[in-house]
Amino acid sequence: GAGVSQSPSNKVTEKGKDVELRCDPISGHTALYWYRQRLGQGLEFLIYFQGNSAPDKSGLPSDRFSAERTGESVSTLTIQRTQQEDSAVYLCASSFNPTGGFDTEAFFGQGTRLTVV
Amino acid sequence: RKEVEQDPGPFNVPEGATVAFNCTYSNSASQSFFWYRQDCRKEPKLLMSVYSSGNEDGRFTAQLNRASQYISLLIRDSKLSDSATYLCVVNSGSARQLTFGSGTQLTVLP
Numbered sequence: 001g002a003g004v005s006q007s008p009s010n011k012v013t014e015k016g017k018d019v020e021l022r023c024d025p026i027s028g029h030t031a032l033y034w035y036r037q038r039l040g041q042g043l044e045f046l047i048y049f050q051g052n053s054a055p056d057k058s059g060l061p062s063d064r065f066s067a068e069r070t071g072e073s074v075s076t077l078t079i080q081r082t083q084q085e086d087s088a089v090y091l092c093a094s095s096f097n098p099t100g101g102f103d104t105e106a107f108f109g110q111g112t113r114l115t116v117v
Numbered sequence: 118r119k120e121v122e123q124d125p126g127p128f129n130v131p132e133g134a135t136v137a138f139n140c141t142y143s144n145s146a147s148q149s150f151f152w153y154r155q156d157c158r159k160e161p162k163l164l165m166s167v168y169s170s171g172n173e174d175g176r177f178t179a180q181l182n183r184a185s186q187y188i189s190l191l192i193r194d195s196k197l198s199d200s201a202t203y204l205c206v207v208n209s210g211s212a213r214q215l216t217f218g219s220g221t222q223l224t225v226l227p
Contacts, residue, residue, distance in 0.1 A: 042219035106215050
């Protein structure tokens, strides 16, 4: 596809259920980011992938959150036993990182709006 | 200290005004610098890259000061449509990934 694609665009789930959010990055982009943004707040970094590895997962707020990436492409963010405070927009971004270099500009998907009721 | 820090804002300015945002970064090895714009309930989008020599795109001018480790964004002749949150972005962190500032909210008033 032409851009970063996220699915679903909206998700309403009951407290305590698990959810899985998907991100399809731009083809060829080696770097992938997950962010969380609560209403009226700034971006909160969750995890960064370089290829299929996550050299920085320092932003994951608890062990209920996990993410993986396969084939240097699709990534899934899983939230187990969802809580109301998990309600937010989850944004994925991808960028290109030349070997030994620095990430170029990142392109964002439109996000998944998660509501935990 | 945060890796990327921005003016707290919010900035409320009249149409036609000139407004400037500053952003400081902590990692002296940073090499990539950007300004992004985020409209309400939308995803962030690249506004412009910031080059060592400074660069201009219409009413927008970005500058980099490596010695003092800050970047700036100047908006001239503000338009109502410039109202948004402006995010400073620097590659930083243990993996040299892009790090976003918390953003500065701009409201241009008629």
